[in-house]
Amino acid sequence: MFIYLENLCFTYSLGMPFETEVLKNIDLKIDQGEFIGLIGHTGCGKTTLIQHFNGLLTPTSGKIYVDGVDINTKGTNLKLIRQKIGLVFQYPENQLFEETIYQEIAFGPRKLGLPEEKIEKRVREALKMVDLDYEFYAERSPFSLSGGEMRRVALASILSIRPKMLILDEPTANLDPQGRDNILSEIKKIHDNFGTAVILVSHNMEKVAETVKRVLVMHRGEIIIDGTPQDIFEKHATDLIKVGLGLPQVTECMHKLKAKGKDVYTGVLTVDEAESEILKKCKI
Amino acid sequence: MKILIKIKNLSHQYNSPTKEQIDALNSINLEIKNGDFVSIIGSNGSGKSTLAKHMNCLLLPTTGDIWVDDMNTKDKSKTWEIRRKVGMVFQNPDNQIIATTVEDDIAFGLENIGINTKLMRERIDWALEIVEMEEYKKSEPHLLSGGQKQRVAIAGAIALHSSYLILDEPTAMLDPQGRNEVINIVKKLNLEENITIIYITHLMEEAAESNWIIALDKGKIALTGKPEEVFTQIDILKKLRLDVPQITELALRLNKRGMNISPHILKVEDMVENLCLYI
Secondary structure, eight states, X not given: OOEEEEEEEEEETTTSTTOEEEEEXXXXXXXXXXXXXXEOOTTSSHHHHHHHHTTSSOOSEEEEEETTEETTSTTOXXXXXXHHEEEEOSSGGGGOOSSSHHHHHHXXXXXXXXXXXXXXXXXXXXXXXXXXXXXHHTTSOGGGSOHHHHHHXXXXXXXXXXXXXXXXXXXXXXOOHHHHHHHHXXXXXXXXXXXXXXXXXXXXXXXXXXXXXXXXXXXXXXXXXXXOHHHHHHHOHHHHHHTTOOOXXXXXXXXXXXXXXXXXXXXXXXXXXXXXXXXXXXXX | OOEEEEEEEEEEEEEOTTSOEXXXXXXXXXXXXXXXXXEEEEXXXXXXXXXXXXXXXXXXXXXXXXXXXXXXXXXXXXXXXXXXXXXXXXXXXGGTOOSSSHHHHHHHHHHHTTOOHHHHHHHHHHXXXXXXXXXXXXXXXXXXXHHHHHXXXXXXXXXXXXXXXXEESTTTTOOHHHHHHHHHHHHHHHHHSOOEEEEEOXXXXXXXXXXXXXXXXXXXXXXXXXXXXXXXXXXXXXXXXXXXXXXXXXHHHHXXXXXXXXTTOOSHHHHHHHHHTTO
């Protein structure tokens, strides 16, 4: 088991007039190499939760183990933890600051104290992982790129630290549909080829449903549902709507057919699946 | 219907950091009529925001002209009047909300145009009622949800009695519920208050709610028409790095399979109704 949260609680401004309980008794186990979607309405605590995974926030009570190490005990090497868990914030392109893309991606490995030839290897590898050509991009300024390219460079600058787990907070916001699909397929490739565990925080139900293998639904600081996408969209559709989330359009269509007394499978997540389910059930 | 925003041969060039000339917009011709609800779609960098910013003088054409209610945007004496008529709502409401309470925030724009206190009160109440935020008028904006903040930003724009509202990806940062709140308010403004809407989005389901879609590609209009016409052209849209709503794609595929299902379906309800005849 890679990450283990035990009875995690977090309260903002503890003892102050604006004291707010953000995370309540969260128990969670995440294995090496999992592909997880974390969903929930704005303000439900998603971002607060993931900031605990690499020690950016310290829990009010409860424990977090990463690779068997309790990360909040005195003397824990947080630098090591942050090497293992790469966090990609919302709009990561806002964090770009170096003069060249090479320098940008080299920043992490350099801080790890790696020798220059290893740094270069890491930069090449990271650019390859996000499908950008080293020769073409390395010496260019990160600020001359399109939105989608900038986001990939930002992603590469995390990948160059070779994290065992990648956490991405809304990685596709503001990208056009193809840019969105590209980033998601890069992330999927990284997961498949390198066994990197991935947590995808997103509001895009359709893409979450298609991409991940396990979904965690948060509501008011708690994980209220944990299961496969099929399971969640089939059995918990009303709960999802109740907590301000939606269903993929094709899933909604199946649920509405079912409500009209039609015998259809409602765990349908993609247009492909919907098409074959409908053709199967049609009286032609 | 009266043509209210007229764009003729509009081109806009800017210099990239490497000093190349970039054509952000290239010979755009467009007429937006009173009461339209227009969606602008297009890949990142296709010129959507550049086009929108020309409609309220945030940018001026390199060549060509735009008239808003017969006022040319190049006429400097009309700049403020045009900006009052064309309200703008940006992606991140936190960048747009500045005051410490909701009603103060809406008052800000009104104070700037020198409206008297009594009228200001009326306008604020009117705008908050339309966006269904009247019970939050004394609230502090930072305590609101994303959808609520975005509705406050919309109220701030319409309080000036703007006849046009440009929304530049207003739901990009919102969760599905917030998205619904905003799109419903926008539809209401269009239908009940007759405000002309120009709506920039990457979400095809949202574009499907409008009555006219403009797809931009490399600064040119690549495709235009009603949503049901535009979304049947799935191959062209994919080439433009765009997409179609899931439900329309499903309709297109079932239609190809020989089922009697209209390829123009945009709403889940219509699909369900159609399918009920088969299943």
